[in-house]
Amino acid sequence: MSASIIDLRSDTVTKPSAAMREAMMKAEVGDDVFGEDPTVNLLQQKVADLLGKEAALYVPSGTQANQICLKVHTQPGDEVIMEKGCHLFNYETGALALLSSIQPHVVEGVLGVMNLSDIKKAVRPKLYYMPRSAAVAIENTHNRAGGTIYPIETIREIHDFTRAEKMGFHLDGARLWNACVETGIAPKEYASYFDSVSVCLSKGLGAPVGSVIAGSKDFIERARKFRKIFGGGMRQAGILAAAGIYALDHNRERLKEDHAKLRYLADELTRISSLSIDREAVQTNILLIGIEKTGKTQEEVLALLKSKGVLLTLGNWMSVRAVTHLDVSMEQVKQAAGIFHELFD
Numbered sequence: 480m481s482a483s484i485i486d487l488r489s490d491t492v493t494k495p496s497a498a499m500r501e502a503m504m505k506a507e508v509g510d511d512v513f514g515e516d517p518t519v520n521l522l523q524q525k526v527a528d529l530l531g532k533e534a535a536l537y538v539p540s541g542t543q544a545n546q547i548c549l550k551v552h553t554q555p556g557d558e559v560i561m562e563k564g565c566h567l568f569n570y571e572t573g574a575l576a577l578l579s580s581i582q583p584h585v586v587e588g589v590l591g592v593m594n595l596s597d598i599k600k601a602v603r604p605k606l607y608y609m610p611r612s613a614a615v616a617i618e619n620t621h622n623r624a625g626g627t628i629y630p631i632e633t634i635r636e637i638h639d640f641t642r643a644e645k646m647g648f649h650l651d652g653a654r655l656w657n658a659c660v661e662t663g664i665a666p667k668e669y670a671s672y673f674d675s676v677s678v679c680l681s682k683g684l685g686a687p688v689g690s691v692i693a694g695s696k697d698f699i700e701r702a703r704k705f706r707k708i709f710g711g712g713m714r715q716a717g718i719l720a721a722a723g724i725y726a727l728d729h730n731r732e733r734l735k736e737d738h739a740k741l742r743y744l745a746d747e748l749t750r751i752s753s754l755s756i757d758r759e760a761v762q763t764n765i766l767l768i769g770i771e772k773t774g775k776t777q778e779e780v781l782a783l784l785k786s787k788g789v790l791l792t793l794g795n796w797m798s799v800r801a802v803t804h805l806d807v808s809m810e811q812v813k814q815a816a817g818i819f820h821e822l823f824d
């Protein structure tokens with residue numbers, strides 16, 4: 480990507496820094512399918528400790544992490560309750576049906592948040608002719624709602640309920656790190672309410688590849704089997720895990736900078752009357768920009784921005800999405816804001 484391009488498509492576009500590559504080069508490796516890669520083992524231990532769980536498992540992607548967890552939580556024919564805009568339902572290519580033969584029971588949340596009362600209404604009576612409500616899955620931060628943070632009180636309530644109902648509780652924490660730096664709530668505190676947590680190293684943290692699942696020893700042993708079935712058993716993966724360790728050690732605190740860049744962009748775009756910004760949703764590093772009043776389609780807006788060297792992606796209905804990250808500077812964000820003014824003011 481040329482230096483003049485300002486790439487706000489996703490925090491997944493970051494490239495490993497020189498120091499991260501150095502760490503990768505020096506990584507000790509072994510065959511991880513035999514459990515013999517010391518760097519993978521170190522990463523797994525590190526994430527288990529950070530999240531206060533008994534064990535953890537390194538997997539190639541956030542999608543695979545989510546899919547493995549729901550496979551462990553369910554039997555074919557079961558249902559999992561989740562929010563309508565969540566990644567599991569929208570962006571994992573129907574994998575729940577394909578890989579686990581389960582159906583999502585979607586509930587419409589507010590800013591991506593389902594309350595306990597919404598969830599209670601979605602739980603099926605225990606009748607043999609109805610699907611079993613096996614688990615609840617939530618996303619924190621919530622991507623499609625604009626990087627919104629799940630309130631910890633709501634998480635606690637859902638935890639107490641799922642525990643009482645003997646249902647599983649899964650967290651898609653691809654961007655849990657963003658929620659943690661913004662709220663000051665420790666990863667361990669968030670994770671303590673869930674049976675399974677998936678976190679990504681390749682979003683805001685800047686590693687090139689990888690996610691980690693954390694849970695009880697028993698959960699992780701079962702997850703390991705499905706990781707192999709789903710084709711995620713890797714060999715000398717320590718070379719990648721080293722990037723993950725580097726990312727956890729160096730790039731968590733700095734996520735605050737991404738949030739500051741996003742707030743700047745949101746402030747600027749709020750001043751443009753043809754664009755709509757929901758200020759309540761401006762919480763971390765994702766901005767949804769409503770474009771209805773521009774009279775243009777999403778594709779037209781994306782093409783116009785691209786012609787000026789600014790890349791965004793589709794958001795929800797009539798919106799486009801900007802994401803700030805490690806590889807986009809405040810200076811570039813200011814330039815991007817200037818281009819928005821030029822095109823849409």
Ligand code: TLP
Nearest residue numbers: 489491540541542543566570622651653
């Ligand atoms: N999100 C990507 C796209 O797939 C939309 C992005 O650019 O934001 N959970 C959440 C909450 C995610 O946002 C993503 C990726 C995933 C899971 C999946 O991670 P990967 O891409 O590693 O499979």
